[in-house]
Amino acid sequence: MPLREIITDSTEELAAELASMDIDPGGVGIMTSKAFSHRIRVRKLKSPAANILKQEMLSVGGDCATSRTVILGDETPQDVLMMGTRRQLAAVAKKLKSQPFGLKKLASEIALFLSRTGKGEAAGRETLTAIVAGAPLPLLMGIVNVTQDSFSDGGQFVAPEAAVAHALELEKQGADILDIGGESTRPGSEPMPAEQESGRIVPVITELAAKAAAPISIDTMKSPVAAAALDAGARVVNDVSAGRFDGEMFALVADRGCPLILMHMLGQPKTMQDQPHYDNLMDELHRFFEDRLSAAVKAGISESQLIIDPGIGFGKSMIHNYIILNRLRELLSFGRPVLVGVSRKSLLKNKLGESPADRLEETITAQTVAVMNGATVLRVHEVLPAVKSRAILQRTLGTP
Secondary structure (H helix, E strand, O other): OOOOOOOOOOOHHHHHHHOOOOOOHHHHHHHHHHOOEEEEEEEEEEEHHHHHHHHHHHOOOOOEOOOOOOOOOOOEEEEEEEEEEEHHHHHHHHHHOHHHOOHHHHHHHHHHHHHHHHOOOOOHHHHHHHHOOOOOOOEEEEEEEOOOOOOOOOOOOOOOOHHHHHHHHHHOOOEEEEEOOOOOOOOOOOOHHHHHHHHHHHHHHHHHHHOOOEEEEOOOOHHHHHHHHHHHHOOOEEEEOOOOOOOOHHHHHHHHOOOOEEEOOOOOOOOOOOOOOOOOOHHHHHHHHHHHHHHHOOOOHHHHHHEEEEEOOOOOHHHHHHHHOOOHHHHHHOOEEEEEEOOOOOOHOOOOOOHHHHHHHHHHHHHHHHHOOOOOEEEOOHHHHHHHHHHHHHHHOOOO
16 A cells, blocks of 8 residues: 655646546635645634633644643733634635634734635736736746845946946846845945945936847835936836835825836844844745735835845844745745845855855756745846746646
8 A cells, every 4th residue: 555645736736636546626726726735824813712712723723832821811912823824724714704802803804814825826926917918937036236246246237328238138048027226235234325326327228228239127215316317218117115205205106107126124234244134034934015005005105016035144144044035935825926136146155265256057947946835026137047947847837
């Protein structure tokens, strides 16, 4: 009686396995919905709500882990962990609709979670299609640093003609987006006046907009720079501060209707790597994106314009970065595309002591992990190797 475990995140692959066993087609649909379990942390439920939730989860065959104080009736709100298949979560959401203590709202949140994580295609695909119609996933964002002091290629493309030539070469190699930045945000970097930053990027974007077919992204934290770049022909704003450092950024994006990338960063570039600390890294990332997405929507930005970036290397230790890469899929519950920028970064250092420009193999490996865990946009220095890697990932993962 040989045993074989079926390990897959694909409902299609599991359905094919079931069909190969001559299981009734109706049963295939039922069993597929039972097979994928989720572990969902619910914040701050009072004891009555937590007790009801546990009983309802048990009643549908799932479970719910609660604090030891919940059974004693402690009124202090506590986090709980729901554990169940998609079918069980859908069933409990239906039951919670008639329950008090805020559980009706939880029912709606569970239904939203299931809708966002149960899609057969990449989260937020409509956003990516709006940027580059018909492009394969992951989209590749080619980096063009018009800076003196970027950590990897500072000074190479400061001259506008050099930056334009480099960007056109990246497009030729297969870049789907060209990301132009005039201010370094490497650890320890100093801020730059908006006028100086605009002076660097506007000539480059103006010429590129006339010569390149690929959409242009502006990498900036300043709304005047973003406005100048959009006027020059850029179509995407990439804000590493997620709108926190410039109160006018959200208003600008809402007015222009362009896609906006919201990145997580602990502190500011100058100090972000000074012993970064998190009590619960993934929980704090989740809370951050809850806040920034909500703030953006309240400012008039459509949710469909938004992309999130966990900010690899921005206020994270090496272990923090690897935890994020490993658990990246947790961010898909926002229903937004996830961008990852890991190219040449210090977490990829190895015992050979290679310089940033010599970390190609390490970069491709980390990018592969990111894509397999849900990333749909990669910000890269070397485009052609990423294009080749993407072709294999598409065959392996069956992505569009």
